[in-house]
Amino acid sequence: xxxxxxxxxxxPNGIVESSNFKLEERNIPELEDGQLLIKVxxxxxxxxxxxxxxxxxxxIKGVAIGAVMRGFAAGKVVQSKNEDFQKxxxxxxxxxxxxxxxxxxxxxxxxxxxxxRLSLHIGVLGMPGMTAYxxxxxxxxxxxxxxxxxxxxxxxxxxxxxxxxxxxxCKVIGTAGSEKKCEYLIxxxxxxxxxxxxxxxxxxxxxxxxxxxVDIFYDNVGGEILDIALANLARGARVVICGAISQYNKPKxxxxxxxxxxVTARGVMNGIIVFDxxxxxxxxxxxxxxxxxxxxxxxxxxxxxxIENFPSTLRMLFTGDNFGKLLLKV
Amino acid sequence: xxxxxxxxxxxPNGIVESSNFKLEERNIPELEDGQLLIKVxxxxxxxxxxxxxxxxxxxIKGVAIGAVMRGFAAGKVVQSKNEDFQKxxxxxxxxxxxxxxxxxxxxxxxxxxxxxRLSLHIGVLGMPGMTAYxxxxxxxxxxxxxxxxxxxxxxxxxxxxxxxxxxxxCKVIGTAGSEKKCEYLIxxxxxxxxxxxxxxxxxxxxxxxxxxxVDIFYDNVGGEILDIALANLARGARVVICGAISQYNKPKxxxxxxxxxxVTARGVMNGIIVFDxxxxxxxxxxxxxxxxxxxxxxxxxxxxxxIENFPSTLRMLFTGDNFGKLLLKV
Numbered sequence: 001x002x003x004x005x006x007x008x009x010x011x012p013n014g015i016v017e018s019s020n021f022k023l024e025e026r027n028i029p030e031l032e033d034g035q036l037l038i039k040v041x042x043x044x045x046x047x048x049x050x051x052x053x054x055x056x057x058x059x060i061k062g063v064a065i066g067a068v069m070r071g072f073a074a075g076k077v078v079q080s081k082n083e084d085f086q087k088x089x090x091x092x093x094x095x096x097x098x099x100x101x102x103x104x105x106x107x108x109x110x111x112x113x114x115x116x117r118l119s120l121h122i123g124v125l126g127m128p129g130m131t132a133y134x135x136x137x138x139x140x141x142x143x144x145x146x147x148x149x150x151x152x153x154x155x156x157x158x159x160x161x162x163x164x165x166x167x168x169x170c171k172v173i174g175t176a177g178s179e180k181k182c183e184y185l186i187x188x189x190x191x192x193x194x195x196x197x198x199x200x201x202x203x204x205x206x207x208x209x210x211x212x213x214v215d216i217f218y219d220n221v222g223g224e225i226l227d228i229a230l231a232n233l234a235r236g237a238r239v240v241i242c243g244a245i246s247q248y249n250k251p252k253x254x255x256x257x258x259x260x261x262x263v264t265a266r267g268v269m270n271g272i273i274v275f276d277x278x279x280x281x282x283x284x285x286x287x288x289x290x291x292x293x294x295x296x297x298x299x300x301x302x303x304x305x306x307i308e309n310f311p312s313t314l315r316m317l318f319t320g321d322n323f324g325k326l327l328l329k330v
Numbered sequence: 331x332x333x334x335x336x337x338x339x340x341x342p343n344g345i346v347e348s349s350n351f352k353l354e355e356r357n358i359p360e361l362e363d364g365q366l367l368i369k370v371x372x373x374x375x376x377x378x379x380x381x382x383x384x385x386x387x388x389x390i391k392g393v394a395i396g397a398v399m400r401g402f403a404a405g406k407v408v409q410s411k412n413e414d415f416q417k418x419x420x421x422x423x424x425x426x427x428x429x430x431x432x433x434x435x436x437x438x439x440x441x442x443x444x445x446x447r448l449s450l451h452i453g454v455l456g457m458p459g460m461t462a463y464x465x466x467x468x469x470x471x472x473x474x475x476x477x478x479x480x481x482x483x484x485x486x487x488x489x490x491x492x493x494x495x496x497x498x499x500c501k502v503i504g505t506a507g508s509e510k511k512c513e514y515l516i517x518x519x520x521x522x523x524x525x526x527x528x529x530x531x532x533x534x535x536x537x538x539x540x541x542x543x544v545d546i547f548y549d550n551v552g553g554e555i556l557d558i559a560l561a562n563l564a565r566g567a568r569v570v571i572c573g574a575i576s577q578y579n580k581p582k583x584x585x586x587x588x589x590x591x592x593v594t595a596r597g598v599m600n601g602i603i604v605f606d607x608x609x610x611x612x613x614x615x616x617x618x619x620x621x622x623x624x625x626x627x628x629x630x631x632x633x634x635x636x637i638e639n640f641p642s643t644l645r646m647l648f649t650g651d652n653f654g655k656l657l658l659k660v
Binding site: 227241244252253254255256257258259260262263264266267268269270271272273276 | 557571574582583584585586587588589590592593594596597598599600601602603606
């Protein structure tokens with residue numbers, strides 16, 4: 001049996017190129033005691049992948065040249081010499097961008113597909129969902145009646161944040177990059193306002209929809225939109241930094257000129273590292289599964305097929321061509 | 331009797347120029363009921379003055395062209411038709427850059443010169459001292475044994491922060507712009523390390539003196555030094571934004587590229603607006619006066635004389651030519 005893998009051929013200089021990756025085939029070795037073999041079914045495409053392609057920092061270790069591209073994925077156990085896992089179990093973890101993964105079982109999570117179909121466990125029931133849930137509820141501390149502004153609101157994290165904020169009784173304004181996405185935010189995610197950052201003046205629209213300022217800004221985008229949000233903070237605002245998708249392909253991140261507005265608003269800027277809440281994931285999965293089941297929350301998936309299409313699919317994340325949680329079906 | 335006043339002649343474009351101001355003489359009118367006349371003795375030179383010279387924002391109203399330059403000052407009541415103030419009382423307040431001020435008594439503070447000589451009440455016992463005290467203790471939340479890094483450490487706010495942090499048992503590292511100032515920080519303010527930002531590599535020195543990172547960064551400077559500090563935060567760090575003296579003369583503030591380091595450090599960035607603590611000033615004045623009296627704290631003053639020297643004295647703040655709290659003796 002052959003394992004098809006995507007390796008990192010070289011590091012990108014700016015935007016990700018297909019030539020940064022190489023498709024290879026490798027034999028799958030016999031399992032050793034304690035190991036298990038997983039057939040990968042869905043691979044998550046995440047902005048963090050861009051960072052992993054770099055040399056690395058003290059905080060994030062880069063993928064080595066020639067190594068399997070790092071990736072969060074979901075799959076099914078097809079062989080097991082590990083007593084904690086049975087053939088037929090469904091799992092998620094850092095399985096890598098490949099069709100088959102061998103694991104020692106550490107850092108794998110078993111998933112209960114009764115809570116939702118497998119693909120949802122790398123989306124709204126997985127890391128992006130957890131990032132939204134804990135970032136909003138723990139760092140944002142939303143109170144009913146407050147106004148929240150979300151950048152990248154049609155992405156998996158943004159749309160989950162927006163829907164949870166609505167459930168919590170907030171007024172929610174989000175940005176997205178197309179009319180279709182804005183319509184989705186209003187009609188399916190129940191947001192109060194959606195700003196098309198490609199065609200509308202974000203600052204004007206934000207002032208119109210949040211005349212008293214923004215109590216929570218949940219930022220997935222960074223750059224100009226962060227500065228606009230900072231200029232419109234309400235007193236006591238919480239700025240929750242989750243990502244900076246607009247900046248990841250740049251050699252140097254553009255810092256927010258308006259950072260002192262956090263001070264004058266008597267606000268606070270911090271952010272979400274989802275791994276800090278790992279012990280509390282079950283509670284979040286249960287809440288989100290319940291909301292999905294009751295129809296209080298939607299989760300849109302954008303599924304591409306074929307491991308060989310990984311490079312072009314990853315690029316879609318940065319061009320904004322995805323609509324919903326971007327997944328690769330293996 | 332004549333009042334000598336400094337008015338704002340025009341708005342600066344970048345750095346403050348003497349030609350932005352005009353020295354004028356005006357008659358002092360008769361007092362109306364409820365008013366009092368103050369002979370101004372010391373005028374405080376503050377970085378905020380640069381902001382007041384601009385057109386203004388929703389948060390800070392600019393000084394009008396032709397109006398008396400705004401300024402915090404201390405003086406003595408020489409005539410009073412206000413029952414709350416007696417001739418001979420000492421007061422501080424926004425008296426403006428002039429030799430005599432007429433006030434209705436609102437927003438004036440009576441000062442007790444037994445706690446310290448008059449000039450200290452616009453320094454370490456006044457707004458800068460309060461800014462240091464509450465910024466450090468309320469926002470920074472220092473704990474004994476923690477490492478604190480202070481930019482602009484030889485300034486009135488910075489040196490007060492540093493000395494309070496030492497009293498609280500912290501390891502304190504500060505930056506300053508001359509050997510003399512660095513020596514002052516070590517020998518008189520009792521700091522553990524001083525970095526000369528004009529001759530030393532700040533990042534290298536900071537790593538050397540704070541190998542485990544910085545638990546509190548108290549920022550008076552902004553710009554490059556803020557980015558260096560953010561790259562060296564310890565887990566759970568507090569970033570207290572107080573000022574950005576390096577940026578005030580620039581058309582656009584340079585935002586911190588490393589702002590996401592606050593997130594990875596599980597830190598928090600906020601800042602100090604001293605007016606929020608006005609009800610608690612007496613407690614801070616008492617603490618600082620006690621420390622001064624017991625010799626646990628020093629306060630260095632840099633006093634220039636003559637109202638006509640206001641423009642050149644103000645420029646010293648931005649060139650770093652002052653050494654200690656900069657005051658104009660009227």
